[in-house]
Amino acid sequence: MSRQSLSVNRRRFLQSTALGAAAAAGVLQAPSVLRAQGAAVKVGILHPVSGALSYSGQQGRIGATLAIEEINASGGIKALRGAKLEAVLGDAQSTPEGGNAEVEKMNGAGVAAIVGGYASGICLAASQTAARYDLPYIVDVGVVDSIVSRGLKNTFRFGPGFGVIAKTAIDNLVTINDQANKTAKTVMIVHEDSAFGAGLAKLLNTQLPERGFQVLETIPHPTPTRDFNNVVLKIKAQNPDLVIPANYYNEYVLLARTMQQQKVRPKGIYSVLGGAASSYKFVKEFPEAAQFIMDCNHWFDPKNAKALELKKKIEAKGEFYTYEVYMNYSCVLLLADALERAASADRDKIIAALESSTFTGHVMPYGPTKFVNGQNQGAAPVNTQVVGNDIQVIFPAAFASAKPVFPMPPA
């Protein structure tokens, strides 16, 4: 005990001396800045920037860090005397264990909150670890519903969970199919086999038959998978009207390209959270494989000026404006808003501020922000379709920019 307190004292002493020296130097140069600005608030930015999910993770990091840059450029957190946000970047290495290790490190570094996680598996593990330290955790994407149903007070999800997404997806699918004289009756689901894909497939398997669709087969595959020949052969043999993929970016692209290669062309490809189906990267790189694919996924509000401005900014950097970017961007803004209202970097106060958030400054097509058990009740997905070289919103009507093309015209 005595040794520990001694070392703390010494550290404190060194810190205060250093601070004193800095203050003395500061007084000579810019006294007003030094007196005005609060200490920087550290924010953990956690993504899988290496490993199988590295592309999505890197995109998420771009969105989060850009939001931090913008907040700092416009004067930081005003309630904390213009305190700047300082990103503590973490790489979850595409595994839940990797996410945990980073949360421990971030907690050690003294972050006020963590934003990110991306994959459901990582979000589940990382938010649980953060809960041990009462560390506010804002889930950027992770759609598994158990993320917000474990009673963790520290965990908030701004985006929709897959329960809401599956329901919306099926409602919209029924509408689209009714408009096309109920042309689609049979369905095959191809999903990745971790928490996100398997959970979603289970939901679809119970809900689709209730709405008059017959699920011919449900095919799981691991992430990463580098060969979809067998999966596509099975689709070919069963010849379903609809194929519903639910997986991450690389596998989605490969599945779509293998279907194109094997000349398998169902009446529609209707993804629910398809990793690439509403990605500008996919559409630009493989326009033929992407053509007419529909998706129910996260999407920005196409009528929001801020969202369009952000799109320009991201594209000017030579990056694609994918959902990871604007969801993370919005989550960091949500946190900044909570910091303003909490007027403190204290973890409990931030959690209380998030609980009472009615944040509106985001770029998503959501209803009013209101957190119930950590889930934003306003969050909703959007239906998109690839038409030509662009992605159009086809549902909900309030945001739609095109009518659905279904069934797919023959090649």
Next chain:
Amino acid sequence: MLSPVILVPAVLNGLMTGAIYALIALGLTLIYGVLHIINFAHGALLTAAMFAAFFTFHWFGIDPYIAAIGLTPIFFCLGYVLQRFIIGPAAHGEDRNILLVTLGLAVVIENALLYGFRADTRTINLPYAFNVVEIGSAFLAVPRVIAFGVVIVVALALWLIMRWTDTGKAIRAVAQEKLGAELSGIDVAHIYAVTFGLGTACLAIAACLLIPTYYVNPSAGNAFVLVAFTIVVLGGMGSVTGALLGGLFVGVVESLSGLYLGESLGQIGIFVMFILVLLFRPNGLFGEHA
């Protein structure tokens, strides 16, 4: 589900994947047949070769099939040097030392790759990677068809080298009777290194055939080497024909079990077969009886 519309393409796909397995197993079985050691560094060397193929494409835009022409001799030399100056001297003539040295090499190579290139999964996009060849009702991807053809040619070339050249004869002599070969004036250390070099060269070719349709990360090679071990045991330790036929067979088994058991369980068929062979034909399907 037994419709020929999917069965035929699944079997053909299996044969194509199996060909690459066979090539990797060929290198492994060659080294085993002559040096009587299991080369644990095989997977790490394959990963290294895949990185080499990836970066020759990524940095210089050289097509992997053309890169193979340059990478094969480079990896032959690498294998030669490894055996002659590291594995050989470090082993002090003891087989179990060789095992440990190759295991150590694997750890070093894998971690060096991890340090240099991080755990990222990388892929390349070739414009023709998704072109197909039509055979009846089956559409076969061009890179797989090329791979199949190349493996057959390489296996044939290897067989010719072993059968007709002086080096090949020396390799076979050392494999059969090391002391006798040494007494007849064959430089055993040199032949060991040449064999190791040939095995490693096979990996360079396999890597160039794999990279158009597969991904690379610092542990990518391990998935193949486990399968290659199975093939070597199945075909009979040290048998070149066994490795080739075993590889094709394993490819088909994997494809069909993937089709019927699902992608996540695709490789289960291989390992069930592995256990069955160990139980009932421990010398392999083509191995000589001990």
